[in-house]
Amino acid sequence: MTFGRGYTFVSKPKGPDQVAYTLSFRGLFFFFIDDCTLNDTINTTINMAVLEAFYARHRLYEKFWYPHPTKGDLVVRFNKPLEYKVMENGNGAVEPFTIELLLQP
Numbered sequence: 001m002t003f004g005r006g007y008t009f010v011s012k013p014k015g016p017d018q019v020a021y022t023l024s025f026r027g028l029f030f031f032f033i034d035d036c037t038l039n040d041t042i043n044t045t046i047n048m049a050v051l052e053a054f055y056a057r058h059r060l061y062e063k064f065w066y067p068h069p070t071k072g073d074l075v076v077r078f079n080k081p082l083e084y085k086v087m088e089n090g091n092g093a094v095e096p097f098t099i100e101l102l103l104q105p
Helices: 048-058
Strands: 020-025 064-068 072-078 097-103
Touching: 048 072
Parallel strands: none
Antiparallel strands: 020 097, 064 072, 072 097
């Protein structure tokens, strides 16, 4: 709350801070069985269909475990919808994108 003369009032929060983590992804691809059927069983670490399926299960409200490299396993949820662009003539390659996760109590 801002008052006159630049005075700002801040009260102590009732809950923990909301910490956001931004993950950057590049080098993900869509793999196909034929010309139009996605294959989500091969190359699962770089398969965009696997990430899409995971997001579809959790969306913006379901919590999940994120293995943070220094803080260990954290309970998080997606903070923003999954958005990405497929490269033109990239044979299923996805342009680099980010995902924002929100730490959950």
